[in-house]
Amino acid sequence: GAGVSQSPSNKVTEKGKDVELRCDPISGHTALYWYRQSLGQGLEFLIYFQGNSAPDKSGLPSDRFSAERTGGSVSTLTIQRTQQEDSAVYLCASSPRQGRGLSYEQYFGPGTRLTVT
């Protein structure tokens, strides 16, 4: 079946602009994660959604970052007033289910490479 898809694959934006990154998880996967991959910081967890529950935002680096998930499926990560340090590859992953005492492997999309000039 189809894997996790992300769009756009590449995004170049000017400092101070807002950007939206989209993630389509694998159909039926209720858990969705956003990560950021950068040279200096490696792979960092940003935000987690489980179904329609309120997201865990504990990994977001600043209040310029926000995310939403509509209908328990598609997710959008928004970065407001972008800064050069936001340049990175933003990865989305989905997982079949997460629950107390359980952990499942995550399937990653190809990522969106964001360059802030």
Place this chain on the structure above:
Amino acid sequence: GDSVTQMEGPVTLSEEAFLTINCTYTATGYPSLFWYVQYPGEGLQLLLKATKADDKGSNKGFEATYRKETTSFHLEKGSVQVSDSAVYFCALSDRVNYGGSQGNLIFGKGTKLSVKP
């Protein structure tokens, strides 16, 4: 907090050589352990996993054993090929609601492997 430490690269081997990439972890709960691989220009792919102590994960000739006593999950392959050239990431995912975990992955910094013909 939870963390993963893996050997720094780059690692350069000749084809058919034996590969070991060391990985150790610290965790407060009962983590699952993973190796992910990122081939040049591609996204993260799950290579193998182990969910409890003494489990051995294996795939494509790669193996790793979950060693709770040494908190390790070293990746091995008996005979590497040029096509194995990639970046390898060790990761853990603690069980949901253990130590505040939301099941997010915590990654090591990655080890770049280059295999020469």
